[in-house]
Each structure stands twice: as C-alpha cells, then as structure tokens.
Amino acid sequence: MSSTGQPWTIETICEALGNPTLSKRFLGEINKAPAHQLLTVFAKWERIAKDLVAAVERGHEIAAAEARGENPTADWPDITDRVLEEAERIRSRNAA
Numbered sequence: 001m002s003s004t005g006q007p008w009t010i011e012t013i014c015e016a017l018g019n020p021t022l023s024k025r026f027l028g029e030i031n032k033a034p035a036h037q038l039l040t041v042f043a044k045w046e047r048i049a050k051d052l053v054a055a056v057e058r059g060h061e062i063a064a065a066e067a068r069g070e071n072p073t074a075d076w077p078d079i080t081d082r083v084l085e086e087a088e089r090i091r092s093r094n095a096a
Contacts, residue, residue: 010042014027
C-alpha cells in the first residue's frame with residue numbers, strides 16, 4: 001500500500017518516485033509492457049516506490065534524532081571495508 005495506506009496505483013507510484021525522470025521511465029515501461037508483463041512491471045516499480053518512501057521516512061527519522069542531539073548511527077556496523085572490497089571485485093571483473 002502507498003504511504004497513505006491506500007493500494008498502490010500508477011499515480012501513487014509516480015508521486016512516490018518524486019522525480020520526473022523516474023516517473024517518465026516508469027510510465028514508459030508500464031505503457032510499453034505487453035499485457036502478460038503488466039503485473040511484473042507494476043510490481044517492480046511498486047517495490048522501487050516503497051523502497052524510496054521507506055528511505056525518505058528513515059532519513060526524516062535520522063534528521064529528527066540528530067536534531068535532538070542523538071547519534072542515530074552509533075549502533076550501525078561499519079562495513080566500509082566490505083563495500084570497498086566488493087567495489088574492487090566489480091572493477092576487476094569489468095576490466096577483464
């Protein structure tokens with residue numbers, strides 16, 4: 001369901017994407033999808049919209065915690081080394 005608690009629609013997905021370029025891409029994909037792929041395309045973009053809404057809400061929570069003088073990321077694990085190693089693996093595969 002959308003952030004308003006209503007079922008997701010093409011309109012609510014466009015609104016949740018919050019970016020005209022993304023909305024245009026979504027509309028292009030949904031409009032060009034064959035009938036048997038409509039639900040798959042819709043589900044893909046619904047997931048993207050849900051993830052974006054969740055990320056924005058989490059960002060607001062983090063900002064509010066910081067405004068209260070809290071460190072909302074204090075208990076987050078530091079995965080910098082893991083991310084850098086993965087990035088290096090990806091670069092080395094693309095170079096080959």
